[in-house]
Amino acid sequence: MFGLSKNALWAFGVHILTASGAFFAFLSIVATAEKDFTKAFLWLGVALAVDGIDGPLARKLEVKKWWPFWSGDMLDAVIDYVT
Secondary structure, three states: OOOOOHHHHHHHHHHHHHHHHHHHHHHHHHHHHOOOHHHHHHHHHHHHHHHHHHHHHHHHOOHHHHOOOOOHHHHHHHHHHHO
16 A cells, blocks of 8 residues: 555554544543543543553554654654643
């Protein structure tokens, strides 16, 4: 697909996983606006779980090898700030 290896696609999937943390943070904000604090903390917990597994997964799949010019560190820092 697009001339990329299967490993490169899996590695890019880690970037997608990391970015999904922003979506879960947004869902937490929506739940807070609706005064559903249980759901808000649930979505923050999901974002925390994603943040906890994306780093080890990135190292296991050698993301820096497959995407050397795509800063996963910066993406992770932005998502950490949002959540």
